[in-house]
Amino acid sequence: MGKVSIIRASERPDDERVHQMVKEAIDLLGGLETIVRPGQTVALKPNVVTGTLSGPGVTTDKRVVEALIRLCNEAGAGKVKVVEGAGYFTETSKALELSGIKALAEEHGAEVVDVDRDEHVELAVRDPLITPTIKVSKEFMDADVRINLPVMKTHDQLEVTLGVKNLKGVLPRYMKRNFHKIGVVKGILDLSKTVPVDLTVLDCIVAMEGLGPSFGPKVELNTIMASRDVFNLDRVASKIMGFDASELDYLVEAAEHGLTDLDSEVEVVGEAVSSFTHRFERAPTGTDFAEGVTVISEGACSACHGTIHSVLYDLEQMKKMGEIRDLFIVVGENAEVPDDLPNTPLIMGTCLEKYRDRGCYVEGCPPNNDKMRAAIREICGF
Numbered sequence: 108m109g110k111v112s113i114i115r116a117s118e119r120p121d122d123e124r125v126h127q128m129v130k131e132a133i134d135l136l137g138g139l140e141t142i143v144r145p146g147q148t149v150a151l152k153p154n155v156v157t158g159t160l161s162g163p164g165v166t167t168d169k170r171v172v173e174a175l176i177r178l179c180n181e182a183g184a185g186k187v188k189v190v191e192g193a194g195y196f197t198e199t200s201k202a203l204e205l206s207g208i209k210a211l212a213e214e215h216g217a218e219v220v221d222v223d224r225d226e227h228v229e230l231a232v233r234d235p236l237i238t239p240t241i242k243v244s245k246e247f248m249d250a251d252v253r254i255n256l257p258v259m260k261t262h263d264q265l266e267v268t269l270g271v272k273n274l275k276g277v278l279p280r281y282m283k284r285n286f287h288k289i290g291v292v293k294g295i296l297d298l299s300k301t302v303p304v305d306l307t308v309l310d311c312i313v314a315m316e317g318l319g320p321s322f323g324p325k326v327e328l329n330t331i332m333a334s335r336d337v338f339n340l341d342r343v344a345s346k347i348m349g350f351d352a353s354e355l356d357y358l359v360e361a362a363e364h365g366l367t368d369l370d371s372e373v374e375v376v377g378e379a380v381s382s383f384t385h386r387f388e389r390a391p392t393g394t395d396f397a398e399g400v401t402v403i404s405e406g407a408c409s410a411c412h413g414t415i416h417s418v419l420y421d422l423e424q425m426k427k428m429g430e431i432r433d434l435f436i437v438v439g440e441n442a443e444v445p446d447d448l449p450n451t452p453l454i455m456g457t458c459l460e461k462y463r464d465r466g467c468y469v470e471g472c473p474p475n476n477d478k479m480r481a482a483i484r485e486i487c488g489f
């Protein structure tokens with residue numbers, strides 16, 4: 108059950124090779140027929156994140172989703188559903204369309220479920236770490252088999268986003284935000300206990316490093332990984348990226364609470380971990396922004412932190428960073444605006460609308476880069 112399989116192509120794989128790689132990765136675990144029985148309903152959970160940035164390294168490669176749909180159909184599944192709640196920037200249904208996943212799912216007879224429009228069921232969390240109950244997509248929970256299809260990426264708050272974090276997409280939107288407010292590490296562990304998955308297939312054909320999960324450079328690994336144990340998969344995948352498990356709070360906490368054992372050996376089949384030599388550039392941390400910029404952040408989502416990094420990057424490219432002094436950005440649902448700031452603060456995002464009169468307010472959840480740049484220009488006078 109705890110085995111992790113790795114299939115690596117020697118060059119950028121074409122469509123048919125992607126299909127074969129997914130099949131080979133699952134075959135090394137015993138084959139999909141050992142997971143999906145004839146007539147069962149299967150829910151697939153890709154990582155769609157956002158529509159406007161959709162593409163390799165950001166969203167799950169649609170060919171991986173297609174391979175799973177075809178393999179489930181071949182295994183005799185009664186119904187296949189692609190279930191996702193995209194999170195930020197774009198409505199989920201639009202994001203699923205832009206990613207190409209909606210069209211190909213329908214082409215193969217699979218149903219597409221928008222978590223934001225789906226009914227939600229409230230589930231009790233066993234031995235809760237932070238939340239006694241969790242609401243999740245009813246369609247996802249009702250499925251007989253649940254398959255997780257994340258992308259390998261760095262993350263500004265968790266260091267990496269892999270299998271465990273990807274499940275956050277089955278939460279209703281307000282609950283995703285609430286996880287950032289109450290503590291995303293414990294939140295995703297409570298979620299993993301409450302919503303078990305039968306298989307995780309990790310898309311590392313194109314991965315992301317640096318400013319993940321949406322804005323970083325791409326890393327072509329031409330690889331597919333799979334495991335029935337999502338924690339083991341994350342342990343091996345993070346090692347491939349160059350992280351030690353002890354650097355990843357969610358794995359350390361998972362081990363402390365008996366969800367995984369970081370001292371145990373994971374059986375890896377297929378490609379050897381040692382053949383991966385690229386060390387992923389770390390995502391900038393929540394406080395690691397730029398000179399002259401102070402971010403007052405409490406309970407902020409990674410989407411807003413990612414937007415700040417990406418706006419500052421844009422300004423650097425425009426050679427405007429030298430003109431930024433005393434820029435204060437207040438972000439996150441729990442943040443307070445200090446009374447004694449030497450400059451007008453930028454109040455960022457819908458969750459701080461209550462402070463709109465206390466500075467230069469930028470609406471959006473998260474706000475878009477254009478509005479952020481305009482506000483920074485206004486505050487810094489360039």
Ligand code: SF4
Nearest residue numbers: 408411456457458472
């Ligand atoms: S505005 Fe930003 S921090 Fe606030 S809820 Fe939206 S994404 Fe999260």
